Amino acid sequence: MRLAWLAVALVLAACSQDTPAEEPRSTLDADEVVSGYQFLQADTQALQDDDFANPGFLWVDQGEALFSNAPPQSKACSACHGEEGSELIGVAAHYPAMDEKTGSLVNLEGRINLCRTRHQGLAPLDYESEQLLSLTAYVAHLSHGDPIKVDISGGVSDWYERGEDYFFTKRGQYNLACNQCHNDNWGKQLRGDTISQGHGTAFPGYRLEWQTFGSLQRRLRDCDAGVRAEPLAYGSDDYLAVELYLAKRAEGLPIEVPGVRR
Ligand code: HEC
Numbered sequence: 001m002r003l004a005w006l007a008v009a010l011v012l013a014a015c016s017q018d019t020p021a022e023e024p025r026s027t028l029d030a031d032e033v034v035s036g037y038q039f040l041q042a043d044t045q046a047l048q049d050d051d052f053a054n055p056g057f058l059w060v061d062q063g064e065a066l067f068s069n070a071p072p073q074s075k076a077c078s079a080c081h082g083e084e085g086s087e088l089i090g091v092a093a094h095y096p097a098m099d100e101k102t103g104s105l106v107n108l109e110g111r112i113n114l115c116r117t118r119h120q121g122l123a124p125l126d127y128e129s130e131q132l133l134s135l136t137a138y139v140a141h142l143s144h145g146d147p148i149k150v151d152i153s154g155g156v157s158d159w160y161e162r163g164e165d166y167f168f169t170k171r172g173q174y175n176l177a178c179n180q181c182h183n184d185n186w187g188k189q190l191r192g193d194t195i196s197q198g199h200g201t202a203f204p205g206y207r208l209e210w211q212t213f214g215s216l217q218r219r220l221r222d223c224d225a226g227v228r229a230e231p232l233a234y235g236s237d238d239y240l241a242v243e244l245y246l247a248k249r250a251e252g253l254p255i256e257v258p259g260v261r262r
């Protein structure tokens with residue numbers, strides 16, 4: 001497994017060895033932006049498409065129950081956001097976004113935790129906990145099929161640039177940046193995967209390799225570990241910034257949650 005990554009890393013690194021540091025950053029053309037779904041094998045696509053077989057719906061359904069039932073001595077999400085989340089339809093397609101009250105950027109997980117602490121009098125949920133994954137899956141699924149569109153104006157622009165810098169910075173023992181795989185080599189084979197353009201539209205989603213459901217940041221940690229860099233902590237500012245950068249980069253692609261990936 002590692003050898004295959006290494007082989008590709010060497011090839012990719014060789015291609016970029018002599019390029020000067022100031023080389024313009026390669027980007028995707030707007031008309032070539034496609035979901036990772038397009039690079040999956042037909043049976044994985046079929047699993048995602050079948051609402052009864054797609055294992056991710058276990059998390060969506062758990063999320064719906066958490067959303068609708070009031071925790072002891074507190075209010076249900078649905079008390080403020082409508083039965084069946086009627087007031088939150090389409091909302092997830094615009095995240096990460098600024099929280100007006102604190103002036104800080106939040107992703108969907110962070111937004112849900114703000115409601116827990118600010119409006120429900122509850123403790124925040126841990127990243128990758130079943131409850132937070134389920135609530136995030138449910139709220140994201142309310143935007144299923146909606147095109148991603150995020151605001152990067154004003155104070156958000158610094159976050160966007162931070163995410164972009166992370167995307168173009170080489171790291172790890174293989175000294176590879178995200179763009180070298182997902183901008184420059186998408187469509188090529190790596191370890192039995194076809195490298196996609198690296199969009200986050202399926203997440204939180206179910207990965208067959210995990211045998212479970214996970215967040216976009218878990219996927220990012222896998223990519224960092226893949227180049228043998230130390231993965232960042234869940235909820236770190238850098239990953240939050242990368243999520244924003246990825247959302248802007250994927251603008252127009254529909255939310256697929258719950259996606260299924262290899
Ligand atoms: C050595 C190549 C490589 C590097 C470098 C890399 N990735 Fe990946 N990435 C992969 C492979 C392989 C997959 C799984 C197949 C695919 O592309 O969807 C993947 C998957 C993804 C996915 C999920 C795509 C989907 O549709 O399921 C995202 C998002 C992603 N990468 C983002 C990143 C980010 C952000 C970075 C930099 C921090 C990065 N990747 C660095 C190879 C790489």
Ligand code: HEC
Pocket residue numbers: 067075076077078079080081088091097101111112114115116118119120135139
């Ligand atoms: C007592 C009312 C209340 C409860 C209960 C509540 N929220 Fe909220 N929620 C709000 C308010 C008010 C906002 C607007 C931002 C703010 O003022 O914090 C908001 C914002 C949101 C947003 C962002 C909406 C947007 O347009 O960007 C999401 C998503 C959300 N809540 C999800 C949840 C979830 C999931 C739960 C349950 C875990 C929950 N909320 C519980 C009041 C509530």
